[in-house]
Amino acid sequence: MKVWHAIAAACRASHDAFRAALSDPAEAQAAQLRAVLAANAASDTGRRYAFGAMRGWNDYRAAVPVTGYADIAADLARMAAGGRGGLTSEPAVACEVTSGSGGAAKQVPYTAAGLAA
Numbered sequence: 001m002k003v004w005h006a007i008a009a010a011c012r013a014s015h016d017a018f019r020a021a022l023s024d025p026a027e028a029q030a031a032q033l034r035a036v037l038a039a040n041a042a043s044d045t046g047r048r049y050a051f052g053a054m055r056g057w058n059d060y061r062a063a064v065p066v067t068g069y070a071d072i073a074a075d076l077a078r079m080a081a082g083g084r085g086g087l088t089s090e091p092a093v094a095c096e097v098t099s100g101s102g103g104a105a106k107q108v109p110y111t112a113a114g115l116a117a
Contacts (some may be wrong), residue, residue: 013070020102023070023085030056030057030115032054033057033060035054036053037051037052037060038051038052038090039088039090039113040087040088041087041089042085042088042089043084043085043086043087043088044085044087045073045075045086045087045088046089049063049064052061069106071094072087073106074109075087075111076106076108077107079091079095079109080092080095080107080109087109088111088113088114090111090112090113092109092110092111093111093112093115094109094110094111095107095108095109095110096108096110
């Protein structure tokens with residue numbers, strides 16, 4: 001049982017933050033968006049869509065088009081090869097190959113910030 005106590009203790013801060021966010025989910029999501037935009041403002045994508053000037057969802061919706069995998073495949077391949085600064089300011093720490101719901105296999109990169117979120 002000591003192991004479960006250690007796991008519970010390690011998860012406590014994240015659990016408490018999650019529970020606190022439940023009191024105002026819209027603000028929690030808006031705060032997360034602001035953090036992601038700020039962290040990625042210097043990336044190619046952030047500069048292209050002016051992430052640094054965005055203040056919320058309406059700015060994001062107005063500036064960033066709906067994008068499919070094919071539109072960002074070159075950026076994803078660059079991240080998978082260790083490149084940085086394209087889609088995100090961080091490099092990928094891991095990549096997963098998935099076929100999704102159909103079609104060819106696709107690379108899905110993970111950043112440290114994405115895994116920590």
